[in-house]
Amino acid sequence: MGLRKKDLLGLEHVETDEISLILDTAASMKEIIGRQIKKVPTLRGKTVVNVFYEPSTRTRTSFELAAKYLSADSVNISASTSSVVKGESLKDTSATIAALGADVVVLRHPMAGAPGLVANTVKAAVINAGDGAHEHPTQALLDMFTVRERKGGLEDLKVAIVGDILHSRVARSDIWGFTKMGARVSVCGPSTMLPPGLEKMGANVLENMEDALLGADVIIMLRIQLERQQQGLFPSVREYARLFGLNREKLALARPGALVMHPGPMNRGVEISPEVADGTHSVINEQVTNGLAVRMALLYLLAGGGTQ
Amino acid sequence: MKILIKGGRVVDPVAETEKNLDVAIEDGIIVEFGNNLKEDSAEVIDAVGMLVAPGLIDMHVHLREPGYEAKETIETGLKAAVRGGFTGVACMPNTKPVADNQTVISYIIDRTSGLGLARVWPIGAITRGSKGEELAEMADLKKAGAVAFSDDGQPVTGAGIMRRAMQYARMVGLTIIAHCEEPALVAGGSMHEGFMSTRLGLKGIPGAAEEVMVARDIILSELTGCPLHIAHVSTAGSVRLVKEARARGLKVTAEATPHHFTLTDQAVEGYSTSTKVNPPLRGEEDVAAVRQGLADGTIDVIATDHAPHTPEEKEVEYDRAPFGMVGLETAVGLVWSELVESGILTPARAVAKMTINPARILGIEKGIIQPGAVADITVIDPAREEVVNPNEFASKGRNTPFAGRKIKGLPVLTMVGGKIVFSRL
Numbered sequence: 126m127g128l129r130k131k132d133l134l135g136l137e138h139v140e141t142d143e144i145s146l147i148l149d150t151a152a153s154m155k156e157i158i159g160r161q162i163k164k165v166p167t168l169r170g171k172t173v174v175n176v177f178y179e180p181s182t183r184t185r186t187s188f189e190l191a192a193k194y195l196s197a198d199s200v201n202i203s204a205s206t207s208s209v210v211k212g213e214s215l216k217d218t219s220a221t222i223a224a225l226g227a228d229v230v231v232l233r234h235p236m237a238g239a240p241g242l243v244a245n246t247v248k249a250a251v252i253n254a255g256d257g258a259h260e261h262p263t264q265a266l267l268d269m270f271t272v273r274e275r276k277g278g279l280e281d282l283k284v285a286i287v288g289d290i291l292h293s294r295v296a297r298s299d300i301w302g303f304t305k306m307g308a309r310v311s312v313c314g315p316s317t318m319l320p321p322g323l324e325k326m327g328a329n330v331l332e333n334m335e336d337a338l339l340g341a342d343v344i345i346m347l348r349i350q351l352e353r354q355q356q357g358l359f360p361s362v363r364e365y366a367r368l369f370g371l372n373r374e375k376l377a378l379a380r381p382g383a384l385v386m387h388p389g390p391m392n393r394g395v396e397i398s399p400e401v402a403d404g405t406h407s408v409i410n411e412q413v414t415n416g417l418a419v420r421m422a423l424l425y426l427l428a429g430g431g432t433q
Numbered sequence: 434m435k436i437l438i439k440g441g442r443v444v445d446p447v448a449e450t451e452k453n454l455d456v457a458i459e460d461g462i463i464v465e466f467g468n469n470l471k472e473d474s475a476e477v478i479d480a481v482g483m484l485v486a487p488g489l490i491d492m493h494v495h496l497r498e499p500g501y502e503a504k505e506t507i508e509t510g511l512k513a514a515v516r517g518g519f520t521g522v523a524c525m526p527n528t529k530p531v532a533d534n535q536t537v538i539s540y541i542i543d544r545t546s547g548l549g550l551a552r553v554w555p556i557g558a559i560t561r562g563s564k565g566e567e568l569a570e571m572a573d574l575k576k577a578g579a580v581a582f583s584d585d586g587q588p589v590t591g592a593g594i595m596r597r598a599m600q601y602a603r604m605v606g607l608t609i610i611a612h613c614e615e616p617a618l619v620a621g622g623s624m625h626e627g628f629m630s631t632r633l634g635l636k637g638i639p640g641a642a643e644e645v646m647v648a649r650d651i652i653l654s655e656l657t658g659c660p661l662h663i664a665h666v667s668t669a670g671s672v673r674l675v676k677e678a679r680a681r682g683l684k685v686t687a688e689a690t691p692h693h694f695t696l697t698d699q700a701v702e703g704y705s706t707s708t709k710v711n712p713p714l715r716g717e718e719d720v721a722a723v724r725q726g727l728a729d730g731t732i733d734v735i736a737t738d739h740a741p742h743t744p745e746e747k748e749v750e751y752d753r754a755p756f757g758m759v760g761l762e763t764a765v766g767l768v769w770s771e772l773v774e775s776g777i778l779t780p781a782r783a784v785a786k787m788t789i790n791p792a793r794i795l796g797i798e799k800g801i802i803q804p805g806a807v808a809d810i811t812v813i814d815p816a817r818e819e820v821v822n823p824n825e826f827a828s829k830g831r832n833t834p835f836a837g838r839k840i841k842g843l844p845v846l847t848m849v850g851g852k853i854v855f856s857r858l
Contacts, residue, residue: 137632216748236750237634238704257752259634294634320637322628 518844741830769842
């Protein structure tokens, strides 16, 4: 079997068997990354175009390396150095990329729904690398991969996602993905950053971090953007860190072997204390390696290696 | 020139009656009602099975001219109006330049005459440039032909200037039409705040953004004695506030749009920018409350807020797309399918909300069907169906969320001053 749709726009509309397929494929890819010579010819002759309308280090590099390890040709376009600054519409930019013969378009965009607009314009497979506050499916897949590898499975695990849920595409994709795979997800953050309807997405909503951490198997900390303070969403970094920062004392509330994750980049000392970020529970660097494996798996599955 | 509309059912929104009557028209005037009127040399319109109503009025339309002719012109807008069964429209002043002076009002009136389409009643701006800072020359605007004042598209943010505007408008003798929206609560949102906005990751606009302004403007209307008309009511809270104001005898009226009584924020699924409108498509309880408000008379008027945009403007990211949808050519079908067929409104009460009620608010002698009245008439076939196809629109705007939707109950003939300006009989 392969994936049912030509694009990966979000995890909301991906079935559980497809998620399992992606994670299983990623496991094979991870084996390749561990080799002395990390290059396989699988996607030779295929072209991957990474279009980034927002700054990104790890996601863009991850996609770029994933394409290279699979022998695809890859090109990066960033909004600041392209005709976007000349006022070209996303639709026209997409048509141009399609005309250049891309097989896969990886898109990072500050506005929700943008990858869908591109997907409707081009024949190429579109992978959402994060759109506004909507979804970041490859991040959630690498989170699930990391947990599955460490815990042997996802079912019945207690997952706590803590931070700015309102603006977080990672939180939304994680909620869809983990709940689909049978985990129980709690989201926690200041009341100003908990948007309405999270319960209807399948999450348990909490305003007290201790409640969220109690008995957790997985803790996913989200980055807080410090400029949210000026928008009146929290009074001070100091108070935010006290209420919603993860430190050793709070971590003690979680299950003994609990995993601590963060999509990066971290604000050390704000949402996560350095000792926890670098501690034995932390799998933050593993997430980065696994992200590469997951993105290789997706390029393989969507660029013709695994579609039916 | 004689015309005889034969065999139809005349809907009188003032008396709230429906009667089988032939209607004889001569030299632009309705001259006689009766059964089996003689045909003589008249042109006969067979209206058996149809409703014969006073010409419909849409009191909330954006004709876009002057300034935004790529979106719509007065001519294309009025072609859309008559195709939609409207014999007259009131047009909002957010043109370029803004209709905050006599010249723009006169220009709109001049451009309309001679087209032989629908009538136009311009609405003047409340404040200069609709900037919410200084009052527009309201008395001059009225002299030039303005029938009401509005800064539609923008709220009048400052309570102080709105108070002065209402005091002054009361003296001038025209209604203030309020676009109620608190910018600090809209804060860059692009759809209704709720489960759907959370799911889609779009910034939400809470119902409260509208309601705090509705409440403020009702209070200012009470303070000043100025008649207040609330444009495009979209939330349960707004309906409640208007109802309370009316119960206390205040001069407050309200309108709802077909999209707000038909669609919920569910329609935004898939990020189609044709669903992006201000105020946004709301939740289920809000739609139910708007329908209830229409049924119990709290909401007096159905108006479209026809807001055409070009495809280039709309074929962009959801956040980047302009607010607004076209409405003139789907309004009657939606009123019939959603409100009349389902028994929420009788035909007479539905017609009242598109004729006599807006006419009274605007102070124009329209919305009447009786011998002696000017023959502005709309014939509606309640059994006629169509699937909405934007490519058939007379409007330049194609931005409708109703493409592909089946609607039943369509305008089939539009007559302005005794002249047939549209027919699909």
